[in-house]
Amino acid sequence: MKEIAEAAGVSISTVSLVLNGRDEGRVKAPLAALVREKADELGYTVNPLARSLRTCRTRILGFISEEVATTPYAGGIILGAQDAASTYGYMIITVSTDGRASEENEIATLKRYGVDGFFYSKMSNRIASVPASLGDYPVVMVDATDADNQIPSIEPDEFQIAYDATKRLIQADCKRIAYIGCSENMIAQDGRFAGYQAALQDSGFAYDPSLVCNVLNNGPALRAVDKLFDERNPDGFFCFNDARAWYVYECAARRGLTVGKDVSIVGVDNHRVFAETLEPQLTTVELPHYEMGYWAACKLISMIERKPVDSSSWPNTTAPMPPLDSPIPAKIHCALIEKGSVRS
Template sequence: MVTMKEIAKQAGVSVSTVSLVLNNRDEGRVKSEIAANVRDIAAELGYKSNPLASSLRTGRTHILGFISEDVATTPYAGGIILGAQRAAQQLGYMLIVVSTDGRDSEAKEIAALQRYGTDGFLYAKMSNRLTGVPAALKDTPLVLVDATDEKGIVPSVEPDEFHIGYDATRRLINAGCQRIAYIGAADPIIAEQGRLEGYRAALAEAGRAFDARLVANVSNNEPALEAVSALFDAERPDGFFCFNDARAWYVYECAARRGLEVGRDISVVGVDNHLVFADTLTPQLTTVELPHFEMGYWSVAKLVSIIENSPLDDVEWPETTAPLPLLNGPMPAKIRCTLIEKESVRS
């Protein structure tokens, strides 16, 4: 009996590509000349489709598991999951998404997916952090999403935090801001460290000394507003790079209380392109968009490349806001984010 693997070998493509073509799911996903060649070879070899037999023979179900403790309950989940689903569909896989509320729940969800014969897993976190890998996933194909393996073994994808800080600060420098403050996060997570480093690097490149008095690391609510207010009065910044769009709200509030106009008297850049803050603040907030769709898409492509031991060179990649890194590049894979120009930086 002719197998997809035999067709893939003769056509010089991946098994995923053959699966898409022979299941008539190749339109917009596989180059037309490649699809025609696969069909010709399959017909020549006398291939007959039998999904159940194929699954038993290869030991693959073409099911991927997406495990998250935080992501699926946040405003950013949609982008990550959409990207992951898009890639899974393109590559001939089905994605099952589960959200957990802790280690006990996580272990049960992983065990349930493994009983279905899941071929591999995506393990997602929120806000880019170091994480341990659950013991149940250590012997299965695995990719981390918006997280980094604390042991540096498991492949992962994350935003390029350094360039978030660098690009945002360069935008403020180019706008003519002389005293640029950083409203950071109180938690020393990877994202905070990288964005602060980028902020400092952009200042140094412009010949400006780093001034710790222009940095306020805050959490949220009234203490955060008080810290930003104190920075306004003591240092009088004319530019603000904020760790995220939520922290930019404190800057807007403090400016309004002092009769200052954002986009004229001061300039502000946030991070997230949050659906609420970035679009409802007035003037609208210039912000760095985190690559949620891109991380979801890349993570599935990387996982399939591991499962099939294939570089997936014959697959057509989608157009994305941020460029996708190479599947075989250095780990963790970093996606350089896009700065979205709106109205909060003066011309």
């Protein structure tokens, strides 16, 4: 820094302010630009280890996940977190766990690396409790909700997902709109079922429980949807996810019905295996994996640094990210991706 100060004709303290990003309001912009230019010319780079010894911060974030790190279509969560961390000068160490014992071992390892804070992520938006071993660290939950609504968290707006999808089917003039749901007890199922009912009610449709079919997967699910076709003859389907939409495509084909003409279908996920290979392509609500990861990293960094991060550099995303001071849990309004499975 002494060499840079001499080259730029400034004090060492000015160089320190500029290179540590603390020059705003303290150093005139042209002078700060000159310092950065001279630093580049002299090949100056920050030594993270030296800085961590001085500041007692490593600028490392620990990402603890259950299934997320090993699930291809949810990898956007980690990508979003990495992009945000890099923007603000942090890096991420990601670990995947398969139970409480494994989780505690990974947490202990990350602590030995001196991480400044933790992401705690589950798959498919579940209610979860952060381990007590993280009690002394800043923590943000990703695609998960704290049982006591005390830990900052980010999740899709499950209610709005279903509301928007069902309203789209109503706009397509569907009269008998079925819900192909999930028989597992989870936040997404509860929120989407409630959104489906609310959209019907707000549009003057009577809720008909015989049009609801909650299933798991494989043969039993296909047979349940097949039975629904025979007994109720729906002309619109909102499906809990893209995988369940496949059963509707299959049953429609068996009856000689054309998807996008005779029946309309909306899924959730924008899962490439289903949303891009079904014909016609599936209209679906895209889950905001990237946005959740990006928002969570910004929130965690703001907690570590105890000040708001500059959101002016946030990327343009498919779904708009909520403010960092949103109520717990913060919710993202997901985007409906129009394709060909809903009649125009």
